Amino acid sequence: MVLDKLEDQKHSRMSDIDQSIRVQKYLANQGVCSRRAAEKAIEAGIVSINGETAKLGDRVVPGKDRVVYEGRAIRFKKPELVTIALNKPRGFVCSNDDPRNERTVFDLVPAEYSKNRLFCAGRLDVDSEGLLILTNDGDLANQLMHPSSLVVKRYQVWLKQPYPKNKLQRLVRGITFEGERLKVEEATFIGSKTKETSTEIDVSMHHGKKREIRRLFTALGYDVKRLKRYQIGRYSIKGIPKGAGISLQKSDIRKLFQQEEKL
Secondary structure, rough: OOOHHHHHHHHHHHHHHHEEEEHHHHHHHHOOOOOHHHHHHOOOOOOOOEEEEEEOOOOEOOOOOOEEEEOOOOOOOOOOOOEEEEEOOOOOOOOOOOOOOOEEEEEOOOOOOHHOOEEEEOOOOOOOOEEEEEEEEEEEEHHHHOOOHOOEEEEEEEEEEEEEEHHHHHHHOOEEEEOOEOOOOOEEEOOOOOOOEEEEEEEOOOOOOOHHHHHHHHOOOOOOOEEEEEEOOEOOOOOOOOOOOEEEEHHHHHOOOOOOOOO
8 A cells, every 4th residue: 555655656746747847938828928038037036936936947837836926926727828910000119017108019909808918929129110929828939039940020121311232231241239240131122123222121030139120220320210020920910900909810820930921
């Protein structure tokens, strides 16, 4: 009987190991924040597991271990996964709470999804517009944002000064600016390809540092007047009115990871 009890305990521990996930994934799956933000919270010491301060690499068993984030117990519930494609206007910040700016992209979420705790899977700065993905699916967000996924984003850039055609490859080769390497994967003129200069440029990239496109043009002596992301993978913003958002189906989500198709 003792041996049977020990064997049961062994199987229970093995089952827990099989069911356990990293604490940052647990927080993302519960819609608390993105996995990357959860990692930062763990490093900051504001996440605990069963009363002990969490460390990167710690694992939890959903529904069994007690996880606390910023003093709030995060109770396990199987979330209804929601992913929304939003046509972000200028003037809205990609933040759940920004005391310096009253208008956030979450104010634009369709009413039927307003109770879901969503976060941005990749951002656009306050002055930029276009396609933005909001979700509570931590795995999806991580896939979209992780550099290894090579998810291609396409942008339209309008400049204040005409840009010369013979300098387009400079954008692809990239430059080092303020200690960072800035570059795009592709750059072409919008419209006629025979023009020698243009203020309208189409660029694509599969990475994205903070305000990278704006900083790249600024470093080269050109001012960005308007910046719009119009496509991620093969999913286009076409048909989504400015300021509106639509729920994505599985077929739409697959398009986000497919090789881009230039419109």
